[in-house]
Amino acid sequence: MSTEAHAAQGATGYIIHHLTSLSVGEGFWRLNLDTLFFSVVLGAIFVWFFKRAADKATSGVPGLVQNFAELLIEFVDGQVKDTFHGKSQLIAPLALTIFCWVFLFNFMDLFPVDILPGIAGLMGVEYLRVVPSTDLNATFAMSISVFCLIIFYSIKVKGPIGFAKELMFQPFGPWLTPFNLLLKLVEEIAKPISLALRLFGNLYAGELIFILIALLPWYIQPLLSFPWAIFHILIITLQAFIFMVLTIVYLSMAHEDH
């Protein structure tokens, strides 16, 4: 299981060990190396796979790789076209990136909880958290990026004055401007926070349950981890899908003039 120092502390130590990041630096400048490493590797896998499909892309009979890539492209494009009615070069690729990246993040959750930390432990790495989406930094990085895009497009489409008007005069008209402003600010800020926390919460809880199952006697573990893993296949896809769809929805809201 985990390193002996933590095994001595019992179940609590085991859980804490699993949920501690491998990090360097102090204070704000701490870097979670495991999160960075896995998200870059998973991003590279995503890019490599799609680049391969894109290089061989043909309008004739598609190969297996292209077929799968096109399946995802059509799926994402369908989602974007359903919600977003403007024209944008960014939104569809953004949605595809989010869906695939988040899915791959979450997919790391399906590796048995001790395998990768165990291997890392053998190589002398003490802590390893393999699921990037159980790190708030990873989920907030995406949601804050999306938030910046929301602000950017709101100002770009509506103009700075139009956007300010929307913040101040909606939904209750100019007589309640301070109240409107408060409401709107909360609404806008809730977007990235809810995006990030929803994904983080789901995956963190899921991972925690896997860890708890791993604490049980070995003959009970399969009975619990097997159904939970199958259920998790749904969860990880669903969470990636939700993150993508909400991004599309928020960005299309930013494009709409009320």
Add this chain to the structure above:
Amino acid sequence: MSINATLIGQMITFALLVWFTMKYIWPPLFDSLEERKKKIADGLAAAEKGQEQIVLAEKKAIIVLKEAKDRSAEIVSLAQKRANEIVEESKENAKHEGERLILSAKAQIDQEIQQAKDGLRQEVTSLALAAAQQILGAEIDKAKHQDILNKVSNQLG
């Protein structure tokens, strides 16, 4: 657990991924999809056009066949007519030829009859002479009684 500089690293990674997807991944794949859609649509349209052309061609074929039938019927009737004419002609020819053959045969027969008559006349003359010589002995001289002999032979002719 807490927010730290990892966030910035993750944002940079995310931005790079989105940029790369936007620049190198989405356009070629999406274009190939659109192109395939167009190809399929074109193919379907072409198939439909082909079907229409088949119908047209069938109609045309029926017309051509009918024309050909009419024409062949015409040719057959012409040929029949011509054949009848030829038969009639040859009947006529045969009739003429037969008549001609009959006439020439009759002429030949007549000629042969004449020859036979001439021969017979000569022989009868000599027989009669011989008989008369027998009967009359030396009394009749050929030179003296030429007139009588000629009369006799003329009566026989």
